[in-house]
Amino acid sequence: MNSLSPEVALSRISPELRPLLCSVVRDGRVGLDSSSCLRITDLKSGCTSLMPGPCCDRFKLHIPYAGETLKWDIIFNAIDPELPPDFIFGEDADFLPEPSELAHLVSWDAGKPECLLQLVKELLQQYHLYQCQRLRDSSRLLFEYGSLLEDPNYGHSMEIYAGRKNSWTGEFSARFLLKLPVDFSNIPVYLLKDTALDPGEDVALLSVSFEDAEATQVFPKLYLSPSIEHALGGSSALHIPAFPSGGCLIDYVPQVCQLLTNKVQYVIQGYHKRREYIAAFLSHFGMGVVEYDAVGFTKLTLLLMWKDFCFLVHVDLPLYFPRDQPTLTFQSIYHFTSSGQLYSQVQKSYPYSPRWDGNEMAKRANVYISNTGLEKSQPQSHFKTSFPQFFLRFQFFSRFLNGDYLEDEQLRKLVNAKIPLANFNALTNNKKSFVTVFINLY
């Protein structure tokens, strides 16, 4: 049966039981995987059909656990709503927890709305212990479990599901779901904001499936809460190493943990670096700053002028800055391309080193953009670089369009420089007439 939305479920449940179910449906997060909520399906009633109104008092609760979904039947009695519920644990017919371990059952208080949720949590703990006991069928997996249990980092945040032995092949499978103790608190908030739903707690879960008791087929998988995944660059950016054959979890899990931690650290550092970079640019270019990303420090736009030619420079800082080089995009404020966009040119290869600090990078960029020093020192070479060429080109065009003509000497130089071909559709509003200019500069 399709799961019911919480509101629908609440409307059909008997009024006296509604508060209990409310806390389950709205706030119900149990287990390690807090991102998925508890679901309710199959609402039925234990009263006669003559009973009017909403009188459902029994339902099926779907609980995520260790990568599986447990389907437990919870049975109340609408006539006696103060009585504690009964449970049917689905396919786990052998699971019989000790009632004395369930504090919220022994002292059941129907007046407390969170009583049911707490009881479910206690039952889940007992279920976990029950599954751990089932690991006794495989000494290898039991060893794995034992070794993890001893480690304080992982021992307390572990869910184990020991699959049923396959009666045909005698296989035994188990799944370990571990919460990795990675600190995500320092991840900048901006990275985590792009999620539609309430992301909940940021968590990284490592699921390791053992398809056989001898641990020859092991399939690890990393689950991150959506915001974290986005913050770290998407699922493609994260590749965990394969489980080494003959290895064990106590070695592998810390490895994965370290990897994740490193990535997180890198992201955090990147943020700070970017911030530094932008700050440096701001201080260098001061009044030339058009806008910049003040939250994530990923973009910066400058408006610069070189010999009466104004242009925009967009700086895009990648996620893994400073490892990855920022992209500089030069954009004319006068000219459009044939597709109607402002003419721009992307520049990725310019002198750069990740080891420079923000100030150094800003200085070098300034040099590169203005190119005043280079122009004087190497009169030939600057033609070979596209940046001054860029300026010259547009300078020429602007003058051309304004009616100026270049001196022969400059034109000659341009022609001799063998500047790569470029086609331009220049449209200017300065002239009264519409002029289309095709310039071949080669």
Add this chain to the structure above:
Amino acid sequence: MGYSACAKDCGLGAYVSIMAASISGYTFSSVCYHSANSNSDHEGFLLGEVRQEETLSISDSHIGSSEFLNVIEVHNHEPCTQLFSFYDYAGNVNEENLNRILKDRRKNVIGWYRFRRNTQQQMSFREQVIHKQLTHILGIPDLVFLLFSFISTANSSTHALEYVLFRPNRNKYNQRISLSIPNLGNTSQQEYKVSSVPNTSKNYTSVIKEHGTEFFDKDGVMKDIRAIFQVYSALQERVQAVCCEVDQSERVKEKIQEEVNKLKEEITLRKRNSAEEERRLQEAAAVMLPDNSALPDSSHSSLTQVVLSGPSVEPSLERPVNSSSPPIYSTTLPPDSPSAILLPRPQAVGSPGHPSPSLGLGNGDGSSSDSLNRQATGQEDQEDDDEDSSEYENLVSEQLQPPSLTETVLLGRPATLWPDGDAHSPPGS
């Protein structure tokens, strides 16, 4: 051996391998009625008894194997008025409350039941907890649990009452037992079965007690049966007695038959002898005429001696004749059986041969001569007549002859040989 092995596998004291259950129709309907009329879940206890059946099967492949069948019979039920009436939130059973509900019927408990609407046919968490405790408290190793589920479709058009009987105390997964309800089915094609579930109604018991004495005696056996048995016993006794009588009479008959045979032999012998004697006499008469009269005497006397001595040799033959004979033979023998004993006649040779007429040979009418004549003719006749009867008569007449007659017979004619077939008492006797 396999018996104990099975018990070990079970892990409990229960030795049985198969279980069957039956519930009477009225109990089942009563439970359903109570359950369906409750507005929530409902529970109660099942009362009844458990009996064991052993089936021995012998086949060619293996030497006999015995199979034990545990049959649970549900006679009655005890519904609980509300939930949690004998247990608390944690599922701990309160023995006091339990006793209050069950009262004196605690020993009849064989299981308990629960009714739930719209739930799975599986034992729930609390039910399992309670079941374990009930098993322990009531001391019933094979306590059963009957689960009723009432499933309704969404628009209440179809309702299904499903029931499953569990046997949760087995080590394996909850074992389900088939519950049969006698006569719930098409009885037009099947026989109406008399259930072995006894009637536990108090009214029934009191009526039977009141009127039972007309049909039953103090031991609880029907009176008719006892009467018939008595008739049978009497008949048996009579038959036995008759058998004895028949046996005795057969023996007597056998003995008498032997006697008869012997006497027959004697008679034939005597006849032969007398025939020879006759011949000799005739031969002698042909030779010596004057001594004709004397000769027969001597010869006769010798003959009679000879003849008479014959029977005396066999005393056994005389005894039954002389003793008080059994009434069976009373018709053939004269009522006044003479006590005449056949004695050898001490008649010497040369004794007067004229018999006094007063002392006749037999009859007073002087038929002695006749008798003589008749003797000859009688002899001849004897040969022609039926041997048995004539010899018999002769035998009788011989016996009848009184001793006085022997003295008076001068002619020496044996008075034994009577021509006629009547058994006459000799004259003068």
